[in-house]
Amino acid sequence: MPTRPIGWNVSEVAFGVMYVLVAVQALLLAYGGTRRYVMWRRGRPLSGPLDRVGERARHALAVTFLHRRLLRPGYLYSGLMHLFIFWGFVVLFIGTLIVLLEADIVRPYFGLSFYQGTFYVVYKLVINLFGLLFLVGLLMAVYRRYGQQLPRFRRSLSDDAIVLGLLLFLGLTGFLLQALRLAATHDSAAPIHWVSYPVALALGGVDPAVLTGAHAVTWWSHMLANTALLVYIPVSKLAHIFTGPANVFLRATDPKAALNTIANIEEQEHFGVAKLEDFSWKQLVNFDACMRCGRCLDFCPTFNTGKPLKPRQLIVEIGAYMNRQAGLLAGPAGPRIDEAGVRGSELTAADEPSLVQVPVIANLIGDVVSEDELWDCTTCRACMEQCPVQIEHVPLIVEMRRNLVLEQSKFPQELVTLFNNLERNANPYSFPASTRAEWAAAAGVQELAQVADPSSLEVIYWVGCMSSFDARGQRVATALAKIFAAAEVRFAILGREEGCSGDPARRAGNEYLFQLLAQANIERLNHYSSEKRIVASCPHCFNTLKNEYPQLGGNYEVIHHSQFIQELISSGRLKVAPGVLEGNGFAYHDPCYLGRYNEVYDAPRDVMQSVAGGFAEMPRCRDRGFCCGAGGARAFMEEKRGTRISHNRLNEAIDTRADGVAVACPFCVTMFEDGVRALNVEERFAVKDIAEIVAAALGSES
Amino acid sequence: MPGVLVIADASGEQLAATTAELVGEGARLAQQLGGKPVTVLLAGKNVQGLASGLGQLGVEKVLVADFDGSAAPSPQWSIAAAEQAARSVQPEVILLTHAGGSRDLGATLAYRLDTGIVTDATALRVDGGELIITKPVFGGSAIAEFAISSSPSVVTLRPRAFETGEEPTPHGDPQIESLAVPAFDAAIEVLEEVREQATGGPRLKDAKVIISGGRGLGGPENWHFVDELAQILGAAVGATRAVTDAGWVSPSLQVGLTGATVAPDLYITIGISGAVQHIAGISGARNVVAINRDADANIFKYARWGVVGDWKLIVPAFTQRLKELRG
């Protein structure tokens, strides 16, 4: 009957101490956990109760136990690494409980024992397997962080080393204990401990007394390390064991592309976030959920061009600030993550407020997070898309922008011009609203107001400011008009009745201006039957109309022109001559607000397929695409820090050997057009909206 | 014997260039008003020497108020001097230049004399015995004609908008009378006067004329063409975002949505295609001139005059001709 004596070679004193330590562990674990909870409670209450709890729970479980967000294309290594550590940890923990069950309950109370025979054999085989996986995962982690020279791991914290060290030590001492006992007791069931068995054999020749002594020492260190780990969890990044799943559970479920609205803004006294208490308690959990994997940095436009804003640092520093207030020695509060020195970086120490100098009481904006960091963000969503625990960086940043704009009116000078123009002309430029439809007259496009019978129309074409005023944008709008004509789509534009959708104002934190602009547009759109489909050629307008206007009572069916064109082609209404493009064709660039925000990845690709007979896919594409640098009202600000985002992306497109880049957003167009001129490749590299490419393909037809 | 009083800008070492224009226009006006005399007031620090120079311009009578203080004369001293001169001469018209200290001197003087003033005039004419003053308003978008019903009529003239006297008959040494400046309230004390070397001409935001360069110029080595032109026209220098991004010139020169918003009378662009980000900054410009090789460039949509071709050939000739025109 294979089994083992529980507590072999463990003195009564040792056992006594072990149970006393339980008190210490419980005390500090509870203290740390409560301190964090107390901090969260300081946040604002939610507007309503949590919605869709069941769905949230299912999602959280899938993310936690199946690693839905950790095991993703491009992240196989780190995904498996974490899977091994996670399941190793879980199974070993259960294993310990089983022993406790046998020793302290089943035996004493029922005089029975299940810890033997077949169960025992299976138990040992499984425990050894997961123990091994645990070690493998940890070694992978060590290599990941200290072996591979990933830019995002250029610097690590003592916390990172402590956590890995503790876990490794536990795993190794665990197996060592086994091996020593096997060697000392000549256990007949030794081979089923298939991992530690070889070690036991190796120790075979050693004097049993020595083995027994070594065993005792190892036992103590193993148990003390275990205590240390449990105590360390709440004050270190290990807290993510609990906060991670919690954050995933609490994630925003409403249309992910919509920013929250400030209800009856006129009555508010206080706007956005100036201090921790201004965040909702749900948002505060974000800062405790981060365990610094750095995936948020991989496709981050500001991190990869050496700007002050680094999403991980933002979260870590606010988190550390919060934990210092909580009275916890949170790991990050020690040395700081500092990605300075990544490629293209021109950062000086001055660019980054040093956390070490941040006292417990400090200004969130200014001392903990710099204004530069907040204004750098293009709101491209790359960080949120990649974050395994679904931290919501962009809304956090916009909240702080809101405070700077609406309350302190502190923001880059360029935005003053932008806001004034939006107020006066309902467009970001200084053109009178009355000139908005001038391009249309030339292109023979009708304004809705002039249409005798609007009900006869199939769609309303939402042009957007860029395509209404910018000569380059007008070419796109005209191309689209040509496509509509070719497919005999009855359409009209709002023209002079159209105004900026409000996206730049909202992303820049001027929620009030956004609501003014949005309400004006909703009023007019509702005036014309709101059943009409709206086709938008600007992903920013598209996203705002589709996902944010409902917040203000504007519910429309909105689609992007790439979707509409695909529809026209697949339904056969639009005849295109495929493969009209000779040469190497185009690379396709995903606009953030079309791709990541609205998951329209395939429509534009299908269109490229059918008109250009294909396209070049860039390494960074789809949900892992790279921003052009225009989002979040950045298009209207100067890019003073770091290197140019648009150039970074453009070089990637050029490296595909394509003759040009195809985009589906007027802002991407201008960013890249400026880029090709600056890089002096205008002769050999084109920038085109897919609408223009399609229109060109029509040429041979009509 | 009433006539025209010209208050010359005597702040500099020698006679300001505008004085000739004032005297020239003053004489013309005096003619139309019936052969009235022109009197010039020179008020400032050691201006005695400048008086004879006025003779060259055909001036017969000069009032000289010499400031004997150590520092520069305070605005209030200048006003006191001007007011004293006006009261003694009793002119029908008082002319000043619309530049430097004369701008506010003219206005304050007018109010002291309880009469009307029109500033920054570009043309004067006597119409039925009445002085009609033309000036651009709304930054040059419109032209206004004013008349002043009270006397004297105080007018400040836009520099370079008026011809200097056509070959004045040199009048030998003019009759010089020194003017005693009465006591005045010394509420303003001059601490120091700082002369800055004319760095890059006027400020972009307020400039009446701006020369702007774009990437079409090819590279920073060609930027001196822009600077030279600006020099000659006393214009400010501007640039597109592409140019400032490329680091050819300081970012402070950027005109456009993310740079300065300007509204000059004349905006000359060289090698600028006219991206919306730039156009957005110049929608207030009155007269845009476009020099660009691409005939379809967007800038021509906003230009009043355009030249299509290689700026390398156009600009030097343009600059040369301007030199000639401005003597």
Added chain:
Amino acid sequence: MRAANSPGRAPELVGATIAAVLLEAVLAALLTLVGIGLTSAGVFAHVPQAVAPGALLTLVGGGWLGNALARRDVRLFPGTREGSKD
């Protein structure tokens, strides 16, 4: 805690003394000690049945104590009192 909880205030925490939480803390501590007593008895006097309840009491008592201290904003770690500029 209440004070710090009021929104809009700078988040300096009013560090309470053990005295302020004496009663609850003492209760929790007693519970813990009873637990430890039981486990010790179980181990040293060879009454295995005492171990499990003992351990449970230790766990609950310790947890309660930690939670009580945390809620009353007692600072257990050095250098984390409000205003500390380290």
Added chain:
Amino acid sequence: MDIVVTVKQVPDPDIPPTHFRVDEATRTVIPPAGVSPVMNGYDAHALEAALRLRDQLGGKVTVVSLGPDSARDALKRAIAMGADAAVHVNDPALNAADSTTTARALAAAIKKLGHVDLVLSGRQASDTDGGQVHLGIATHLGLPAVSPVQKIDDPSAETVVAERIVEDGYQRLRVRLPALLGVSSEMNEPRYPPLKGIMAAGRAQIPVWTAADLELEAGQPGKVQLRRLYVETREASVEIIEAESPGEAGAKLADKLREARLV
């Protein structure tokens, strides 16, 4: 320090010249559709300067504007930016009046306000580009005036130091208070109003003073009459200069500009 700022509402200076229309009969501007008038740019700089002085030394900032009902928007903007109070001088007899009458009316209004340490005005307004009314106000109030000012230094209860822009340089002047300064755009960047301010402006009650309130004998003719207001006719589309050679074109361009008296 109690500061009065004079503000004027003007047609949006960004109206493209091609869209600029005037009614020659009434000698007034016809603004293009959807373009609302704005606060004169230099006045915004003056207000910003006043707000900063107040925040530094305490006291009160009052804005005064003369103009028709629409001018109230400029005053509301000023309150939104942070002004403590506003007065709207609004009287048909005054609104159409000339610069001398305007100066007299504003001076009377400021006098009526009582104690004032400093009056700040924009160096000129972007409609008439006169740059004289504020100096008129100073003369009527018997205040020392400095204009255009690019910088205000060590303000005290008795004096301020003003940097006055002159040809190729500036003068540093110590000015005894009360005084009037004509502010130029070099001085600062006007702030964008915080939302609280915008809301406060919405609720603000702005007193309206008429000529009678100011004891002005209204209706007396001004000293400066606008006889004519017109827009120079010009082709909407660009005139491309043709010539044998590029060089010739360049020279011809110079002549064109000369004809137009632009150089």
